[in-house]
Amino acid sequence: MNAKRKKIDYSKWGYIFILPFFLSFFIFSFIPMIDTVRYSFFEYYRSGLKEIGPNFVGMANYVKLLKSDMIKYGVNTLILWVIGFIPQIVIALMLAEWFVDARLKIHGTQFFKVVIYLPNLIMASAFAMLFFTMFSTNGPINAILMSLGWTKEPIDFLGSVWGTRSLVGFMNFLMWFGNTTIMLMAAIMGISPDIFEASELDGCNSFQRFFSITLPLIRPILAYTLITSVIGGLQMFDVPQILTNAQGTPNRTSMTLIMFLNSHLKSKNYGMAGALSVYLFIVSGILCFFVYRMTNNQDLDGSKAAAKKAKKEKRG
Amino acid sequence: MKKRVVSILLTAAMAAGCLAGCGGSRGSGGNGGEGKVINIYCWNNEFKERVEAVYPEVAETSKDGTITKLKDGTEIHWIVNPNQDGVYQQKLDEALLNQADVSADGKVDIFLSETDYVNKYTDIDANVAMPLTDLGIDPATDLADQYEFTKVTASDVNGVQRGSTWQCCPGLLVYRRDIARDVFGTDDPQAVGEKVKDWETMEATARELAAKGYYTFASYADTFRLYGNSITEPWVKQGDIVVRVDQKIMDWVNDSKEWLDAGYLDKTVKGQWNADWNQAMGSSSKVFAFLFPAWGIDFTLKPNWDGENGAWAVTNPPQEYNWGGSYIHACTGTDNPEHVKDIILALTANKENLLKISSDFSDFTNTQSSMRQAAEDDANFASEFLGGQNAFAYFSPVAENIVMAPLSAYDQGCVELIQNSFSDYLQGQVDYDRAKSNFETAIMERYPEIKQVQWPD
Numbered sequence: 001m002n003a004k005r006k007k008i009d010y011s012k013w014g015y016i017f018i019l020p021f022f023l024s025f026f027i028f029s030f031i032p033m034i035d036t037v038r039y040s041f042f043e044y045y046r047s048g049l050k051e052i053g054p055n056f057v058g059m060a061n062y063v064k065l066l067k068s069d070m071i072k073y074g075v076n077t078l079i080l081w082v083i084g085f086i087p088q089i090v091i092a093l094m095l096a097e098w099f100v101d102a103r104l105k106i107h108g109t110q111f112f113k114v115v116i117y118l119p120n121l122i123m124a125s126a127f128a129m130l131f132f133t134m135f136s137t138n139g140p141i142n143a144i145l146m147s148l149g150w151t152k153e154p155i156d157f158l159g160s161v162w163g164t165r166s167l168v169g170f171m172n173f174l175m176w177f178g179n180t181t182i183m184l185m186a187a188i189m190g191i192s193p194d195i196f197e198a199s200e201l202d203g204c205n206s207f208q209r210f211f212s213i214t215l216p217l218i219r220p221i222l223a224y225t226l227i228t229s230v231i232g233g234l235q236m237f238d239v240p241q242i243l244t245n246a247q248g249t250p251n252r253t254s255m256t257l258i259m260f261l262n263s264h265l266k267s268k269n270y271g272m273a274g275a276l277s278v279y280l281f282i283v284s285g286i287l288c289f290f291v292y293r294m295t296n297n298q299d300l301d302g303s304k305a306a307a308k309k310a311k312k313e314k315r316g
Numbered sequence: 317m318k319k320r321v322v323s324i325l326l327t328a329a330m331a332a333g334c335l336a337g338c339g340g341s342r343g344s345g346g347n348g349g350e351g352k353v354i355n356i357y358c359w360n361n362e363f364k365e366r367v368e369a370v371y372p373e374v375a376e377t378s379k380d381g382t383i384t385k386l387k388d389g390t391e392i393h394w395i396v397n398p399n400q401d402g403v404y405q406q407k408l409d410e411a412l413l414n415q416a417d418v419s420a421d422g423k424v425d426i427f428l429s430e431t432d433y434v435n436k437y438t439d440i441d442a443n444v445a446m447p448l449t450d451l452g453i454d455p456a457t458d459l460a461d462q463y464e465f466t467k468v469t470a471s472d473v474n475g476v477q478r479g480s481t482w483q484c485c486p487g488l489l490v491y492r493r494d495i496a497r498d499v500f501g502t503d504d505p506q507a508v509g510e511k512v513k514d515w516e517t518m519e520a521t522a523r524e525l526a527a528k529g530y531y532t533f534a535s536y537a538d539t540f541r542l543y544g545n546s547i548t549e550p551w552v553k554q555g556d557i558v559v560r561v562d563q564k565i566m567d568w569v570n571d572s573k574e575w576l577d578a579g580y581l582d583k584t585v586k587g588q589w590n591a592d593w594n595q596a597m598g599s600s601s602k603v604f605a606f607l608f609p610a611w612g613i614d615f616t617l618k619p620n621w622d623g624e625n626g627a628w629a630v631t632n633p634p635q636e637y638n639w640g641g642s643y644i645h646a647c648t649g650t651d652n653p654e655h656v657k658d659i660i661l662a663l664t665a666n667k668e669n670l671l672k673i674s675s676d677f678s679d680f681t682n683t684q685s686s687m688r689q690a691a692e693d694d695a696n697f698a699s700e701f702l703g704g705q706n707a708f709a710y711f712s713p714v715a716e717n718i719v720m721a722p723l724s725a726y727d728q729g730c731v732e733l734i735q736n737s738f739s740d741y742l743q744g745q746v747d748y749d750r751a752k753s754n755f756e757t758a759i760m761e762r763y764p765e766i767k768q769v770q771w772p773d
Contacts, residue, residue, distance in 0.1 A: 045764045045765075046409070047763065047764075047765045048436045048439060048442060048725045049409060049412060049413070049436065049437075049439070049442040049444060050441070050442065051413075052764075052765065068757075069757065132591075133591050136590065136591050136592050137584035137585075137586070137592055138584055138585075138591070138592045138595050139591065139592075154584055156584070156743075158586075159586065159743050159745065160745075161745075245736075246401070247736050247758075249736070249739070249740065249745075250740045250743070250745035250746070251740050251745050251746045251750065251754065252754060252757075263758075263761045263762070264761060266402060266761075266762060267761070267762055267763060267764055269764050272764070
């Protein structure tokens with residue numbers, strides 16, 4: 001009895017301290033989310049000043065979306081994301097490897113870390129505005145190209161499908177490669193220096209070291225980066241929205257899923273927007289599940305799995 | 317990837333929540349039945365400047381420009397939201413839907429609308445803009461001097477006028493004098509006017525200009541208003557769910573394609589209101605002319621021109637047209653009907669006030685008699701920017717000949733989206749049919765109740 005009383009329980013303070021978050025999450029995120037799902041089964045929009053609905057229509061919104069160009073916009077989103085992500089991960093890996101390599105003795109790594117992170121601090125919309133002006137047909141980039149004699153006619157960057165897509169990808173790359181670099185640096189620094197030293201004694205060259213030691217050992221973080229980037233990419237809208245004036249020009253080839261969602265919200269079409277959100281929610285949910293599996297996976301070097309396998313074989 | 321966006325959104329949501337909590341709650345006091353606060357919804361400072369300039373009851377405006385005090389102690393609260401991307405209409409619609417539930421001083425008393433969407437607010441079923449007669453304004457006598465087409469524009473289906481404007485926006489052709497001298501050997505507005513008097517002559521002139529390496533207009537969007545103003549049927553008939561694309565609109569597409577291919581338009585300028593378009597108004601550009609109403613010359617051309625004054629001149633356009641115009645509406649449920657009536661009369665019916673607006677702000681104002689007067693009064697109405705030319709002499713006859721195209725509540729979306737869809741076609745990105753189907757997709761996204769698009773045969 002006495003011993004029990006001595007054990008003071010502080011855990012309630014923990015709950016009290018996290019209560020504000022859960023309260024505000026519940027009110028500002030959870031309830032609206034449930035509402036979104038509810039409205040997705042209704043016909044509910046505004047025509048001029050008149051509100052139409054909400055009338056229950058069952059799965060009609062979902063079916064209509066499947067018949068629309070939604071899949072095409074999903075593919076657009078994916079393409080835009082890939083164009084940005086591939087250079088992002090390659091450059092970030094390279095920089096991270098260089099920055100943590102003690103033998104390279106790069107001076108001012110702190111300075112460069114700040115510099116590569118800087119583009120991320122600019123608002124995406126401001127960044128897109130900047131590119132829109134720079135790459136316009138009579139803009140400075142074309143003026144430079146023409147005065148260098150590289151091109152006779154101004155290049156219509158924003159008028160061509162691949163021009164627009166590459167610009168969007170390029171911007172996303174610029175904005176996020178610093179972030180990824182820093183994350184990967186942390187991962188590489190987490191590898192025990194013993195392994196690197198041992199490999200050096202064994203005569204490993206830097207390529208072998210990178211591909212056979214660094215890369216396998218940071219695989220969990222790499223996967224995490226990949227998945228979070230996919231989820232972020234799924235929600236991409238700010239850059240293409242500003243760059244193409246919300247039209248996804250040319251020919252709606254740079255229209256992303258969220259831009260599609262926004263164009264429904266312009267008419268306050270809560271029903272359709274809700275249904276689209278639910279689709280996005282399911283896809284993000286699946287992706288999140290993978291992240292969760294990965295970050296909770298304690299078996300980093302694969303030894304546990306190997307042990308399990310060995311045990312199984314023994315039994316069999 | 318988008319953590320930051322999320323956090324910005326959260327912050328914004330919190331800030332918005334705070335602001336919503338702080339606003340509102342102001343005690344209302346009796347003032348002979350009139351409320352203490354007049355809430356005016358608008359999208360820029362244009363209206364405020366004009367009220368300050370001519371409304372005699374104005375005492376002073378606060379430093380931040382959000383509150384104007386009248387001599388009797390009533391306050392005008394200016395609620396300004398930008399027009400771009402439909403923000404203004406969203407905020408206004410929100411306020412109008414809550415109109416019945418807010419306290420007297422929170423009610424919208426006056427709101428403004430543009431020609432592109434005036435129809436949405438004068439709608440008889442929506443009934444958000446009060447008929448002027450309910451305020452005690454008789455359009456037949458009080459507004460007799462206004463241009464007829466502005467009165468028609470602000471009326472509902474039954475012809476009941478539900479708004480009034482100080483401004484009337486007849487458009488002209490503004491051209492570069494140096495290019496005119498180079499190509500035609502003269503820069504006289506009358507002689508140039510002959511060269512652009514209708515579309516056929518215009519095309520011959522365009523050929524002449526192209527031969528010397530000049531573009532007639534900057535972009536295909538420049539001519540859209542002229543075609544769009546002469547449609548015979550509204551985009552969407554009252555209560556209908558079909559968008560009817562007029563033959564005139566398709567004419568615009570076809571003519572623009574021809575002109576682009578012939579090199580009469582600058583291929584690198586894609587639409588209006590972008591950096592390329594602004595640059596085309598600079599001294600290094602090869603563009604001969606723009607089609608602008610009075611506000612366009614003042615707010616758009618002038619700031620973009622980097623040369624001397626007097627380089628531009630105006631003349632008659634190939635076709636009479638109207639572009640823009642801000643309508644003042646008394647909002648249903650206002651608690652300040654007397655003040656509202658007073659303001660509307662002072663700003664849209666008082667000839668002296670309107671003449672002052674014309675000379676102070678170079679607006680083409682909405683009184684026929686005084687505009688005729690201004691057209692002859694070179695001493696007071698000559699424009700410095702136009703090198704001493706009196707533009708009113710050209711505006712006035714255009715204004716009198718404008719026939720307003722039939723309006724619908726869907727005009728803004730239709731005009732915006734058809735230009736966007738066919739931009740791709742004009743730039744050679746998609747074929748004709750693809751542009752059509754892109755328009756259909758876009759219009760049904762914007763207006764879910766639209767079920768069909770009918771194209772001319």
